[in-house]
Amino acid sequence: MSDTDYLKSLLKAHPDFPKKGIVFLDIFPILRDPVAFETLITHFVYHLTSKTIPSLPTKKVDVVVGLDARGFLLGPIIAMRLGAAFVPVRKKGKLPGECVTAAYEKEYGIDSFEMQADAIKPGQSVIVVDDLIATGGSAKAAGELVAKLGGKVHEYLFIIELTFLKAASKLDAPLYSIVQSDD
Ligand SMILES: O=P(O)(O)OC[C@H]1O[C@H](OP(=O)(O)OP(=O)(O)O)[C@H](O)[C@@H]1O
Numbered sequence: 690m691s692d693t694d695y696l697k698s699l700l701k702a703h704p705d706f707p708k709k710g711i712v713f714l715d716i717f718p719i720l721r722d723p724v725a726f727e728t729l730i731t732h733f734v735y736h737l738t739s740k741t742i743p744s745l746p747t748k749k750v751d752v753v754v755g756l757d758a759r760g761f762l763l764g765p766i767i768a769m770r771l772g773a774a775f776v777p778v779r780k781k782g783k784l785p786g787e788c789v790t791a792a793y794e795k796e797y798g799i800d801s802f803e804m805q806a807d808a809i810k811p812g813q814s815v816i817v818v819d820d821l822i823a824t825g826g827s828a829k830a831a832g833e834l835v836a837k838l839g840g841k842v843h844e845y846l847f848i849i850e851l852t853f854l855k856a857a858s859k860l861d862a863p864l865y866s867i868v869q870s871d872d
């Protein structure tokens with residue numbers, strides 16, 4: 690079995706969670722399996738260091754941005770492996786100091802994201818990481834926050850992409866996902 694098939698086999702689908710009609714794909718079985726978790730992180734780091742993202746020929750990532758909450762489980766580890774900074778995007782009202790804010794709609798509701806205003810410097814190269822992209826509302830809002838601070842998102846990274854929701858077209862940079870789910 691390939692590494693990606695192994696990771697995919699660990700994902701657990703929960704129909705009608707958190708509300709009727711949503712099939713929730715749970716990544717936590719991957720984190721419970723140390724070999725799978727290591728494989729996952731190494732896969733992302735290999736992707737970022739071996740392939741050239743066209744807009745980032747130097748491959749130098751300054752900042753990895755992780756989205757509240759499950760992006761926090763992946764982003765800091767990837768950032769450390771790359772020697773990059775980690776910056777959290779949090780749900781509104783959780784971060785101290787001056788913040789920039791962006792509202793967004795996601796697969797099962799509406800919300801607002803914030804980032805600390807001094808977290809990214811103009812011109813820095815940024816990768817956005819989260820567990821899953823559904824409608825793309827969260828990722829798009831994170832991209833808006835990076836842009837507000839003058840950073841540039843070069844790629845959006847996910848474990849899972851719900852391809853039937855066609856979120857990639859909403860984003861201002863390429864999307865990379867390990868598992869594509871079309872139902
Ligand atoms: O592409 P979208 O439609 O925006 O949906 C994807 C987002 O939804 C989930 O997070 P959620 O908002 O449920 O927060 P949580 O991680 O705190 O549970 C998921 O972890 C992504 O962040």
Ligand SMILES: Nc1ncnc2[nH]cnc12
Pocket residue numbers: 711712713714715795796797821823
């Ligand atoms: N279907 C889904 N499974 C897990 N997390 C999600 N976030 C948004 N949609 C989701």
